[in-house]
Amino acid sequence: MSQRPDPDQPPASGTGARRPPDPSRRNARSRAAILGASLQLVGEVGYARLTIEAIAARAGVGKQTIYRWWPSKAAVLLDAFTENGGEPGAEPAIPDTGDLAADLRAVLRATADEFSDPAFEAPYRALAIAGAQDADLSREFDARLAGGGIEVYITRLRAARDAGQLREDVDLRLAAEMLTGPFFQRWLARRGPLDHDFTDALVDTVLAGLRPRG
Template sequence: MTENRTPDSSRRSERSRRAIHDAALGLVGEVGYPKTTIEAIAARAGVGKQTIYRWWPSKAAVLLDAFVALGERTAGRAEGEPAPALPDTGDLAADLGTVLRATVDELNDPAFEAPTRALAAEGIVDPRLGAEFVEKLLAPSFELYAARLRAAQEAGQVRADADPRVALELLVGPVTHRWLLRTGPLTHDYADAIVDHVLRGLLPNP
């Protein structure tokens, strides 16, 4: 006797979402963001256009969700699970250097570079997407930096009057600037130099 099973719609939807995410990321990496279309994403993912439009209003929204999911998978996190805190070994310079080097590696990774550039550019002309880009991708990592710097303040390793928000922007700003404008090589040595220069201004006076 054959058992009739009801199809698991949630599992099917998740498979479709994953296929759409992979298609969007793959196409942006291969042909660039301007040539990536909803039609092409749907064709590669094996779904109808209306399936995509039911979940996302635009290809930029698809790419943003795909990029967030890629970051979670790469980090081994479940969907929606927060990123772990920055390392706190007691050596602030080493901890910041470790994280900034990892950022350099990610920005240089072809899997991340094309979608990151596309989202950064699209966020400039689309304020709503730009705000979502900041909320979903930048703000959580900024808070991790700020939390680590506040812990260093409490430990007396950073000046009490230093603003953690300004300090974290001094760390990540130069890396982002060099990467976006391609003003020079993005290397671990450069990341280490940034940490060294920023900490000179953050360390308490003797």
């Protein structure tokens, strides 16, 4: 519990320090090692058995280094997942080619492919589990998901509605939840395969209920 001269926060990037040993650079290396170790380990042992001790051992740092920077294993994973390329296919927005069905089919197919990749799936599952237990973490996870959150669906659906492709009175948030909720449930509760047949049928059936009436 002794006070240490290290800064409370690791540097976001190198900021012009010259002389070795450079504590900023050392901290950046430690931080990257910790984040990488957390992603590896959660894929190996799952979230329930993931410990700060194991992350520290894998990263080659003391566990106090981790506790100085993060309050919990969930917080480590959140940074690791959102900063370390944990979302390879995510885009800040759903493309708008003018063909809503094609655009939604493409994004949900890409999402299904992502969730079939254990390197992506394991930390995402861990964060979903952590979020289910911690409302604050859940909100932060949603806020930091570039393209993974529900807002990108709402934005794309709004454009389609404004173009007359959906009913004027469509509930955009509900429609977005109808696209993401069945996928989320099938994935998290392992209710069936996350394949393109599923995502295509989901898009088509949801849109069938949102088209302008005859």
